[in-house]
Amino acid sequence: HSREVAKLCGVMASELGLNPKLAKRAGLLHDIGKVPNTEAEVPHAILGMQWAEKFGEKPEVCNAIGAHHDEIEMNTLISPIVQVCDAISGARPGARRQVLDSYIQRLKDLEDIAFAFGGVQKAYAIQAGRELRVIVESEKVSDEKAAALSFEISQKIQTDMTYPGQVKVTVIRETRAVNVAK
Secondary structure, eight states: OHHHHHHHHHHHHHHTTSOHHHHHHHHHHTTGGGSOOSOTTSOHHHHHHHHHHHTTOOHHHHHHHHHTTTSSOOOSSHHHHHHHHHHHHHHSTTSSHHHHHHHHHHHHHHHHHHHTSTTEEEEEEEGGGTEEEEEEOTTTOOHHHHHHHHHHHHHHHHHHOOOSSOOEEEEEEOOOOOOOOO
């Protein structure tokens, strides 16, 4: 996570005409206070800032470390960059293990809802769970039934699941006719 934050900080600082090397350093060190220690009652951002100061880190980096969760006031332009990049990295699907597990479970739950309906051959949760593609057997599901199935699946998702935003349900019914000209 810290390496990703560092990379994002460098890119963002560069785009804003700031020192990308300094921003990368602040991003890399922003969570240094999470290292296990005896001072657990001190927020990790403050502890990290104190350690950085103790070991002679630049004031801009120290401020970015201490301010990335708003424990202290931001007094450099690098500080909000670190805060934003930390939020971007932390919010990305799969960024944290427990979030990854619940994310994977949510995708599986979406697919399982589709499989509970008759005629469903395959189901794929895509676009980070924002879309569910359902492939049905054309012999068992008519065009009219495919449209109704899309609605029924979306209603089942709406009543059974908790999810951010919306989930688009696409039912695909395909018939192929193939001949070979010799």
